[in-house]
Amino acid sequence: MPAKRDTYTPDTLLAVAVRVFNERGYDGTSMEHLSRAAGISKSSIYHHVTGKEELLRRAISRALDELFALLEEPAALRGRAVDRLEHVTRRTAEVLMADLPYVTLLLRVRGNTDTERWAMARRREFDQQVAALLKQAAAEGDLRTDVDPRLATRLLFGMINSLVEWYRPDRSGHGGHTKDEVAEAVVRTAFAGLRTTPER
Amino acid sequence: MPAKRDTYTPDTLLAVAVRVFNERGYDGTSMEHLSRAAGISKSSIYHHVTGKEELLRRAISRALDELFALLEEPAALRGRAVDRLEHVTRRTAEVLMADLPYVTLLLRVRGNTDTERWAMARRREFDQQVAALLKQAAAEGDLRTDVDPRLATRLLFGMINSLVEWYRPDRSGHGGHTKDEVAEAVVRTAFAGLRTTPER
Incomplete structure (x- = not known):
């Protein structure tokens, strides 16, 4: 029997739910699992939210809000497209690392509920805005033309999204890398490549 | 009630199992699910294999055998490390696309059974061999030194493994890309970068 007093705020309850969703998959998570992980009764959870889909929607909104906000930053709006694209790449990697469990959940949804389909549509919108920037940078002559913009x-x-598979914040400091180092490595690798003497 | 006559060979039964494992997750797949997907009884499946773990082991072995074989190809063994690394990158992308469901399964195992832990250990071995090649290429002065070799x-x-998330063979030919185009794009992007005029 859950024994903990319900001292959750919307944010702390959300953090527990996101952890469980990422561990068991959203489909595989029941209110019972959430209740056990939070250490409070199901009715206490219903005091906070209408059900697990609301928790999913809130968690995914948080990730999407951060991602769409970076597209509105001055460095994403002004200057040559290639520089804006580099900024967006760096910031996307940073948001992903800063909000790791939330973005992980966003990247893993597969579209079985209205909330999941909405999340996938919003994610596609984000991808399309970045793709448009990439096309513009190619049109301005700053990106190689022998790789199709869609590819x-x-x-x-x-490359950026692979961070959710291997980046772990607790490894930084002891043999790991800081968020800045990782974001910089992503930008350098993606835009300048690994070779010192590229054949172009 | 399954009605189909059991005309499966080890390979065709494996293909069905891999599809179900990828759809439901290995943990979420029961012999009942496999029986329904194959359209034959559970006892017919047991005629072919000892259980679902044997199917997992066979599927993953197939992916691993292909991956380790490419490390033994002449172009992976002779020449400058950077060229060997490019060859390995291209061939890894090709194997991934050619054996997509099998490599997808390999990349998704999480280590709850002996077979999964073995798969993860073998996968780490492969990664380490590629990492060693990358370090050698850096030592030979062909890779940039301002990105840590582990990163x-x-x-x-x-970048390569992301193919399992978005590459679909059936899309080639109508607006999609051939395996060769995708493998070439991976190599160009990873080694020479997207920019036409890199700042180095």
Whole structure:
């Protein structure tokens, strides 16, 4: 029987739910699992939210809000497209690391509920805005033309999004890398490549 | 009640199992699910294999055998490390696309059974061999030194492995890309970068 007093705020309850969703998958998570993980009764959880889908929506909104906000930053709006694209790449990597569990959840939703389908649509919108920036940078002559812009967008996000698979904040400081080092490595690798003497 | 006559070979039964594992997750798949997907009884499946873990082991072995074999190809063994690394990158992308469901399964195992832990250990071995090649290429002066080799390895695999998330063979030919185009784009992006005029 859950024994803990319900001292949760919306944010702290959300953090518990996101952890459980990422561990068990959203489909595989029941209110019972959430109740056990939080150490409070199901009815206490219902005091905070209407159900697990509301928790999913809140968690995903948080990730999406951060991602769309970075597209509105001055450095994402002004200057050459390639520089704006580099800024967006760096900031996307930073948001991903700063809000790791929330973005992980966003990247893993598969579209079985209205909330998941909405999340996927919003994520596509974000990808499309970055793809448009990439196309503009190519049109301005700053990106290589022998890689299709759609493929380039996929590979860029492939590299950035892979962070959710291997970046762990607790490893920084002891043999790990800081967020800044990782974001810088992503930008350098994606835009300048690993080779010292590229064949172009 | 399953009605289909059991005309499966080890390979065709494996293909069904891999599809179900990828859809439901290995943990979430029961022999009942496999029986329903194959359209034959559970006892017919037990005629072929000892259980679902054997199917997992066979599927993952197939992916691992392909991956380790490419490390033994002449172009992976001879020449400058950077060229060997490019060859390994291209071939890893090709193997991933050619054996997509099998490599997808390999990349998703999380280590709850002996077979999964073995798969993860073998996968780490593969990654370490590529990382060693990357370090050698850096030592030979062909890779930039301002990105840590461990980070570079992660980002390189992040880009390659992202193919399992978005590459779909059936889209090639109608607006999609051929395997060759995708593999070439991976190599160009990873080694030479997206920019036409890199700042180095």
